[in-house]
Amino acid sequence: MYSTGIDILKECEALNKPIWEIVLLDEIKNNHISETDIFNKMEEILQIMENATSHSIDKRVETLGGIIGGEGKTMMAYANSDKTISGTWITKAMARAFACSEYNASMGKICAAPTAGSCGIIPAAIITIAEKKGLSRQDMIRGLLTSAGVGKIISTNATVSGAEGGCQAECGSAAAMAAAALVEMNGGSPVQSFDAAAIALKNIMGLICDPVAGLVESPCSKRNASGVVNAIISADIALSGIRSIIPFDEVVEAMYNVGRGMHENFKETAKGGISITDTGLAYSRKIK
Numbered sequence: 001m002y003s004t005g006i007d008i009l010k011e012c013e014a015l016n017k018p019i020w021e022i023v024l025l026d027e028i029k030n031n032h033i034s035e036t037d038i039f040n041k042m043e044e045i046l047q048i049m050e051n052a053t054s055h056s057i058d059k060r061v062e063t064l065g066g067i068i069g070g071e072g073k074t075m076m077a078y079a080n081s082d083k084t085i086s087g088t089w090i091t092k093a094m095a096r097a098f099a100c101s102e103y104n105a106s107m108g109k110i111c112a113a114p115t116a117g118s119c120g121i122i123p124a125a126i127i128t129i130a131e132k133k134g135l136s137r138q139d140m141i142r143g144l145l146t147s148a149g150v151g152k153i154i155s156t157n158a159t160v161s162g163a164e165g166g167c168q169a170e171c172g173s174a175a176a177m178a179a180a181a182l183v184e185m186n187g188g189s190p191v192q193s194f195d196a197a198a199i200a201l202k203n204i205m206g207l208i209c210d211p212v213a214g215l216v217e218s219p220c221s222k223r224n225a226s227g228v229v230n231a232i233i234s235a236d237i238a239l240s241g242i243r244s245i246i247p248f249d250e251v252v253e254a255m256y257n258v259g260r261g262m263h264e265n266f267k268e269t270a271k272g273g274i275s276i277t278d279t280g281l282a283y284s285r286k287i288k
Contacts, residue, residue, distance in 0.1 A: 002026060003156045005194045005248040008149060012190040019180070019190050020145035023152075042141045045111050049123035052103045052110045053096035063105035065287050067217040072099025075225075086229070089132045093232060094225040096124035101221035114151045114160040117167075117209075117216045118174035120224035122147055125178035125231045126185070135185055143181035150177045150197050157249070158256030162209035163268040165259025167220075171227040172207060172255065175200040178231035179238070188239050194248040196231075196238035201251050203230050206258050208266035210273025213284040219274060 002008050002022065011022045027038055055061070057072045072095050078084060079091035100120030104110045113122040122144075130140050151160065151173065159165040160173045179196035183189075188196075204227075212218045238244075244251070265272030274280050 001030065002149070003153065005150075005153055005197075005252075008153075009190055009194065018142070018146075018184060019149050019193055020142040020184055023145045023149035026149075039141060042144050043137070046126075046137065046140055046144065048109060048111050049100075049113075050127060052100045052108060053120065053123045053127055054099065055108060056099045056102040056106070057095065061102055061106035061108065063102060063217055064107065065105070065213055065215040065217050065283070067212060067215065067283060067287075068102060068105060068221050070102075071221060071225075072096065072102055089128060090229055090232065092131075093124045093128040093228045096128060097121060097224040097228045098221055100124065101217075101224045105215070105217045105221075113147070114155065114173050114177065115162070115170045117162055117211075117220050118160075118170040118224060118227065120221075121171060121174035121227040121231060122178045122181065124224070124228040126181055128228075129182055129185060129232070133186065139185050143185040146184040146193060147177035147181040150180045150193075153249075154252055154255075158252050159259060161268075165256065166207055166262050166267050167209040167223060168201070168204050168207040168255055169259055170209065171220075171223045172201050172204045174224075175204070175227045175230040175234065178228065179234040182231060182235035183238055186235070186239060188235075192238040195242075195244040196234045198244035198246060198248040198251040199237055200230050200234035201248075201255055202244070202246065203234065205251075205255060208262065208273050209268040210266065210275045211268065211270055212275050212280045213287045214270040214275070215287070218283075 075095035084091045097120035110119045162170045176197035179200040180193040183193040
């Protein structure tokens, strides 16, 4: 059983195993489930993620509020042009994050990883980097297991709820989970995975949750796109050998303290931030 990053790192060192395998062993022991069953379940989750990140790139979907729509398709077309500033793969990752957010907002089947509002970050990161690097499905599933371990630690010691901790707890946690997964998928060490997770979470520390009209559409979809970029660059920072000055467990504690200190208007109530701008309020009146 583990509840902190330190716990996992100790197990990784003692057993000479990567994070994903420690998570796997923990699942087997505590949930009395076989390794085969776990991998089958993760394959099912991966397939849901693949569909959610591609469906609205290929087809037009109608979101519940009609605030967003078509961004995934538009961004993917841009990724396939020679006009991008950030490059093909970063732009493809953003396209998939947009697409997943749109699919969620149209009541499509997604994997809440760790929440519906942040559902595009982990899938877009893992699928895009696996495509770029030519990685196997086993590599992707190992990444998902690594991300699950990081998510469990955040959920145990803090929160992944926007209503409790703001968007830092949703998109921030998702970016941290994705960053750790990418390090694992690219041959990094357990220490580097947790450094990447810490860096990603620090990057948006304090981000509020201010959904326009109370719907998970705007600014959520754009934060999914920026969240996957956060995950990718955080993984690269860690893989380069740069450390997080503040350890992962302390970053999680700090995020939770920041979330508890936020005014309720900034925690998914649609009473602050961009949700109460003139345009935000106009959307709210139109939808209601």
